[in-house]
Amino acid sequence: MPGIDHHQGLFWMSFTERFLQLRKQHSLTQQQMADTVGIHITQVKRYESGEAQPSLEVLKKVAVAFNVSTDWLVFEENEREPQDELKLKFEAVVQMDEDERRSVLALLDAMILKHQTKRFFVPSSESKQQP
Structure with missing residues (x-):
């Protein structure tokens, strides 16, 4: 897919590519995309062709709708400061289908539980009995 740096995944794409990606991921026609966001189909076509960039109001509508x-819609990864790797990964999770999101969240919950259990139940060196 043009615009994707495969080392950076989905986060090296322009608004145009991300807008198109959202529409295709949700299997929407351009008219359905326009209706979902609350804009005219002509604007959808202009955004997807790169002829126009959205206003802040439209960006907010797209972000809420999807x-x-x-930030994910607008910025390239290297433009975001400070770079927050976990936030970027969670934004990628949001793009997954429901089953994939559940799997990722279940894995995350399990890892958090494992960490908490290890932290609270692993004896410290002070509590070990000395011979």
Whole structure:
């Protein structure tokens, strides 16, 4: 897919590519995308062709409609400061289908539980009995 740096995954894409990606991921026609976001189909076509960039109001509508951040829509990864790797990964999880999201969240919950259990139940060196 043009615009993707495979070392950076989905986060090396322009607004145009991300906008198109959202539409295709949700299997929407351009008209359905326009209706979902609340804009005219002509604007959808202009955004997808790179002829126009959205206003802040439209960015917010897209972000809310598809549960993504405006940062994800606008910024290339190297433009985001400070770079927050976990936030970027969670934004990628948001793009997954429901079953994939559940799997990722279950794995994350298990790892958090493992960490908490290890932290609270592993004896410290002070509590070990001395011979």
